Amino acid sequence: MTGRKWSKEEIEILKKYYPTASRELLMKMLPGRSWNAIQLKAGRLGLRRVAGNRCNLGPTPELAYIVGVLMGDGSVYVDKKGSYRIELQVRSEEFAKAFAQALKAIGLKPRVWGPYKPYTGKKPRYEVVAHSKEFVEWYRSLTIEKLEKLLEDDKLFISFLRGFYESDGSLCWKSKYKILAIYNNNLRLLEFIKRRLEALGFRKVRIYHNKGKTYMLTIQYNKEEILRLLTLMKPVIKNEVVDYKRLFAKSRPRDEKGRFIPLRQNSCGAKLLE
Template identity: 30%
Template sequence: MALWTEEELCILKKYYSTPERKKVYELIPNRSIGSIRRMASSLGLSDKRRNYIKRDFDREYFKKINTSEKAYWLGFIYADGYVESSLLGFRLKDKDLEHLNKFSRAIKFSGEAKIEEYQYKDSVYKLSRLTLCGKGFVESLNNWGVIQNKTLVIKFPKIQTELIAHFIRGYFDGDGSIGIYKDRGYNKVLFSIVSGNEDFINKIKEYFEEKGIGRLKVRKIHNAYELRCQSLNSIVSILDIIYKDSDDSIRLTRKYAIYSQFKQINK
């Protein structure tokens, strides 16, 4: 039997422990009753329907992108989120659990992200995982460009100019990196953002160039495009722009700590 899809798991979690359990069998007709029961048990779903707890959240959160917080999380979802039908999901490193819970708090989710283990060959891995189900919620994201299998076709969203830096910071926290590395015995710095879409990455490059930042390059790496900079002055200027007017609720703490180190080096 094929692996369970995220949409099937979402249906299972939504209805199995409720008085509407029959919807599980209607919406997942290709799974046997035994298979459904085994998966429900592995997920810790109660067989007692009266124990059902409905998880709620702000389903209209992304209807309008009119705050720095919403712009940030839209950018983060562009990078690290995925949608399938009426589902939004994240699978991140276990160390990013708290960051997912920042998002949970932003949308007033009554649950929280969880650490889940999975086995691949002889190794066991841990992931931070968050799954949200809501047709209207996902449709709002679709309208902003978050679609299924978005990696190669994403387009830069049309949002207010003053919110673009927050959007880029969100994307950077998902698909960007900064750090110091060794090259022929010397310490070198690197800022990098990656996307599967060339036009998208060039829009980010153009945004920074309009702010007077130079020494930016775009190069193709396999099936992706990388915006990179190796000038400390330019990197600090980029980070100054994207971190301006941010706080810990809308930035990845560990990357912000590296930015603070770069600021000290550049004094």
């Protein structure tokens, strides 16, 4: 008795993810297929599992978070000894641990050092290091177009944005001046983030050229949108506002999907649209 015919989409998933993805992820991406059936079909297609320290390059929140971090403070490179390295050096122990945990989740074996002082008079730092030729080559091939495809799901985009914000973001929360900003030299990347945030209902997203050196994506002077974004991302650092969960709970109403109901500005102030 023959089983259910494999679709073109399932075969594409096999070709792309079978060599590196974990067994659990493959079975999740191919519902209704047993592990034996997956192995049998992969064998007929001539696919083989990559031996050694495999990493899961499937679309997961952890991978999206890692990419966000690396596009900010992190780095990938090949050292003089030919070792493929994934690194992050930061001052925050919480940030370092969060990055290391995400690396573990995709199958890598990171090491965390610290705190240590790189130079006299400098603040202590933490360093996270992992090794993977497979990951480094994959990351180096990641274009904006591929990134957009990887982050099609809103949850994956938010995970990416959390990592990017923890790396390159800042938060100023004063009585008369509230601004959430992300600084980066890649204008196309910031434009992509701006489009996705606007699609999620954020109306106050702007991009500025910061003193001719770098670009700055901001949400400013809008407490509700800043609090909403912080609540979505749940960053482990750069989240110091006064009880923002309580304040956010008192913000203006949302619709059935959890999105803010648009406001109309007039001379009497903001009013709900009818």
